[in-house]
Amino acid sequence: MNGYDPERIAALLRLSAPAPEGWVRAAQELPQARVGIAALVARAEEDAAFRSRVIADLEAALEAEGIPATPSVVAALRTSLTAD
Amino acid sequence: MADIATDAQLVSRCRDGEQAAWNELVERFSRYVYAICHQAFRLPPEDAEDVFQEVFARVYEHLDRLRSDDAIRPWIAQLTRRLCIDRLRSGGRERPADEELELAAVDEVLAGLDEALTVRACLDAVGDPCREILDRFFCRDESYKAIGDALDLPAGTIASRISRCLAKVRVELEGRN
Numbered sequence: 504m505n506g507y508d509p510e511r512i513a514a515l516l517r518l519s520a521p522a523p524e525g526w527v528r529a530a531q532e533l534p535q536a537r538v539g540i541a542a543l544v545a546r547a548e549e550d551a552a553f554r555s556r557v558i559a560d561l562e563a564a565l566e567a568e569g570i571p572a573t574p575s576v577v578a579a580l581r582t583s584l585t586a587d
Numbered sequence: 588m589a590d591i592a593t594d595a596q597l598v599s600r601c602r603d604g605e606q607a608a609w610n611e612l613v614e615r616f617s618r619y620v621y622a623i624c625h626q627a628f629r630l631p632p633e634d635a636e637d638v639f640q641e642v643f644a645r646v647y648e649h650l651d652r653l654r655s656d657d658a659i660r661p662w663i664a665q666l667t668r669r670l671c672i673d674r675l676r677s678g679g680r681e682r683p684a685d686e687e688l689e690l691a692a693v694d695e696v697l698a699g700l701d702e703a704l705t706v707r708a709c710l711d712a713v714g715d716p717c718r719e720i721l722d723r724f725f726c727r728d729e730s731y732k733a734i735g736d737a738l739d740l741p742a743g744t745i746a747s748r749i750s751r752c753l754a755k756v757r758v759e760l761e762g763r764n
Contacts, residue, residue: 507706507760509753516710516725518703522621526636530613530643534606537647574637575644 529571537579539570544583558584591711595656602650613643615711616660618726619704620667627696628671634678638670660704664697709759717752724749 521527543564547554557564561580562572570576592600592608597615600608620642624635645666646659653662672690710718719738723729724745735742 507757509750509757512706512753512756512760513725515699515703515706516721518622518626518700519618519707520622520625520726522617522639523636526621526639527613527617529640530617531610533643533647534604534609573640575640579644 529573532571533576536565536570536576539565539568540576540580540583543568543580547584554584591708593657594659598650598653598656598659609647612646612659616663618707619660619700620663622700622703623664623667623697624671627668627693627700628675630671630674634674638667638674641670642667660701664701668693668697705763706756706760709756709763712759713752713755716748717755720745720748721752721756 543557547557557580561577565572565576565580592611594615597608597612601612617639620639621635624630624638630638642663646663653659710721716738720734723734723737724731729737731742731745734740734745740748
């Protein structure tokens with residue numbers, strides 16, 4: 504990797520604009536989201552009515568637990584519930 | 588110079604369940620993933636956001652399957668590329684006849700982004716205040732005045748600081764060769 508003049512370095516730096524803060528935060532909160540999903544699934548296993556409510560509206564169930572309902576988190580919850 | 592964890596160290600700490608390490612891993616690769624979605628594949632924002640979240644969800648889930656902790660960077664690049672292509676195909680926005688040609692152009696952009704990630708790592712190694720000044724100017728497109736106000740520096744000194752900081756990044760880059 505040779506030939507880095509200041510102009511080249513500047514051009515490469517311009518390629519790395521920050522991702523929107525909210526996206527980064529949601530990705531950083533994934534571990535907590537997984538813990539929240541595990542708790543929801545555990546409760547759904549013991550309470551059929553709760554399970555029905557969760558399945559009827561996955562996004563609302565997540566938001567009620569304070570978990571951001573991003574598509575990947577919703578998909579993870581759906582997978583966990585159907586894997587029971 | 589700042590003491591920066593290697594990719595392998597970061598992956599290892601993430602595997603141990605350390606939240607701070609996960610935060611740092613997301614921070615380290617967020618610009619890269621965003622740039623692949625946004626600059627290489629030109630996904631619309633809502634699709635780019637979905638792919639961005641899916642990439643990190645899969646990284647989190649499959650970190651144990653990574654053969655070598657050093658391989659996180661090419662793995663993330665490949666994963667992001669594949670998810671972007673899936674997204675384009677599912678939306679029917681890419682015709683098969685154009686696909687090979689378009690993917691060749693994408694690969695060229697990806698090579699540039701990979702190089703940009705290396706420069707970014709050098710910038711992290713150089714540390715503040717250079718990291719802050721160069722990031723604000725080149726990556727966030729802030730003016731000398733805005734940078735001076737934010738960092739409590741005279742705006743008239745920003746240009747010379749940028750020049751000196753670029754020289755430091757260059758030394759760091761050359762040291763890695």
